[in-house]
Amino acid sequence: MVDEVVLLDFWASMFATRVRVALAEKGVKYENREEDLWNKSSLLLQMNPVHKKIPVLIHNGKPICESLIIVQYVDEVWRDKAPLLPSDPYQRARSRFWADFIDKKLYVASRKIWGTKGEEQEAGKKEFIEALKRLEGELGDKPYFEGESFGFLDIALISFYSWFYAYETFGNFSTEAECPKLIEWAKRCMQRESVSKSLADPKKVYESVTSWVGL
Amino acid sequence: MVDEVVLLDFWASMFATRVRVALAEKGVKYENREEDLWNKSSLLLQMNPVHKKIPVLIHNGKPICESLIIVQYVDEVWRDKAPLLPSDPYQRARSRFWADFIDKKLYVASRKIWGTKGEEQEAGKKEFIEALKRLEGELGDKPYFEGESFGFLDIALISFYSWFYAYETFGNFSTEAECPKLIEWAKRCMQRESVSKSLADPKKVYESVTSWVGL
Numbered sequence: 001m002v003d004e005v006v007l008l009d010f011w012a013s014m015f016a017t018r019v020r021v022a023l024a025e026k027g028v029k030y031e032n033r034e035e036d037l038w039n040k041s042s043l044l045l046q047m048n049p050v051h052k053k054i055p056v057l058i059h060n061g062k063p064i065c066e067s068l069i070i071v072q073y074v075d076e077v078w079r080d081k082a083p084l085l086p087s088d089p090y091q092r093a094r095s096r097f098w099a100d101f102i103d104k105k106l107y108v109a110s111r112k113i114w115g116t117k118g119e120e121q122e123a124g125k126k127e128f129i130e131a132l133k134r135l136e137g138e139l140g141d142k143p144y145f146e147g148e149s150f151g152f153l154d155i156a157l158i159s160f161y162s163w164f165y166a167y168e169t170f171g172n173f174s175t176e177a178e179c180p181k182l183i184e185w186a187k188r189c190m191q192r193e194s195v196s197k198s199l200a201d202p203k204k205v206y207e208s209v210t211s212w213v214g215l
Numbered sequence: 216m217v218d219e220v221v222l223l224d225f226w227a228s229m230f231a232t233r234v235r236v237a238l239a240e241k242g243v244k245y246e247n248r249e250e251d252l253w254n255k256s257s258l259l260l261q262m263n264p265v266h267k268k269i270p271v272l273i274h275n276g277k278p279i280c281e282s283l284i285i286v287q288y289v290d291e292v293w294r295d296k297a298p299l300l301p302s303d304p305y306q307r308a309r310s311r312f313w314a315d316f317i318d319k320k321l322y323v324a325s326r327k328i329w330g331t332k333g334e335e336q337e338a339g340k341k342e343f344i345e346a347l348k349r350l351e352g353e354l355g356d357k358p359y360f361e362g363e364s365f366g367f368l369d370i371a372l373i374s375f376y377s378w379f380y381a382y383e384t385f386g387n388f389s390t391e392a393e394c395p396k397l398i399e400w401a402k403r404c405m406q407r408e409s410v411s412k413s414l415a416d417p418k419k420v421y422e423s424v425t426s427w428v429g430l
Binding site for chain 1: 274304305308311312315
């Protein structure tokens with residue numbers, strides 16, 4: 001049986017980007033359906049009735065929701081190529097911990113940078129840089145987060161890289177000045193076709209964010 | 216080498232309870248260290264510098280944090296007994312999805328029931344019951360969430376059962392009247408020694424919550 005794989009997607013979403021990168025790493029062919037998030041399709045509402053959010057991966061008719069859960073699913077189903085999670089249980093736990101940290105701390109801080117102003121924006125900027133510095137500490141001198149090979153935590157974080165230009169422009173700071181090693185890592189990731197072809201254009205993200213906040 | 220396993224715990228925490236149940240299911244012996252959350256130990260701050268929260272499992276000196284990540288770690292390390300996550304990738308993804316739903320929706324709603332008053336409390340109660348009904352739908356007519364055997368999602372939810380008496384008393388409602396099948400499931404879980412010996416006494420939880428909110 002040929003697998004039928006459909007991704008309910010939105011081009012600028014860092015969460016959807018994670019799934020695109022994971023599928024590209026595994027060489028899985030899929031149909032991409034771009035959602036209009038201001039007018040969601042009945043398919044999206046039917047496939048993710050709980051959260052009504054993209055991304056949703058529909059594999060042979062069955063929906064899988066929540067980006068980090070989808071990436072783990074992709075890793076478990078297409079296991080013969082490009083393992084994403086480390087094999088050691090402790091390293092797996094660490095990767096899951098930092099991916100969860102990205103969603104709980106980095107994402108929340110990042111929204112404040114472009115979605116608020118004044119003191120709240122300043123607080124968001126501070127939290128964002130602090131979170132990045134923690135992640136840079138976890139990276140250390142390794143080429144990728146899990147060591148020599150690109151994996152789960154790299155995917156969880158690199159998906160935000162498309163948004164860095166928007167964060168920096170709204171927040172008036174330089175990520176490279178704050179976290180040079182992390183930017184080296186991001187550039188290393190961008191040399192992979194799975195990443196460069198999956199990430200949105202930073203300028204286009206910035207222009208869209210600008211229009212969303214009505215500037 | 217004998218494993219050295221230490222749990223940084225707090226008796227009433229549903230998150231710590233998950234780890235207690237998982238370790239009991241696996242038959243892992245461990246040292247339990249009760250934390251004073253109002254005066255956290257230097258060990259806790261050292262082992263979980265990011266979130267500074269219990270539970271932390273310290274396995275041979277290495278810390279693992281965040282309850283659902285710890286339960287998966289326990290399942291992966293002590294894999295010869297009582298498998299907790301289903302073996303099928305799709306069922307694994309579903310279990311992870313609903314466990315994440317518990318933390319994102321059920322927990323947040325539950326805090327409003329005892330932590331707020333008036334309209335916000337009413338909203339919390341409504342969200343809590345809606346979330347439980349969704350979970351009851353996912354349970355269906357199965358004995359446990361993953362089917363015939365007790366597992367990951369059962370652990371994720373049963374840890375809240377100690378708090379039901381407090382929620383019901385603060386919110387003036389009956390979970391059994393709203394979700395009778397879910398209460399049958401909870402009573403089934405309570406017949407397991409791993410659960411009954413790990414869950415806090417509901418009356419003691421209620422009394423403590425009452426003192427925390429200063430009633």
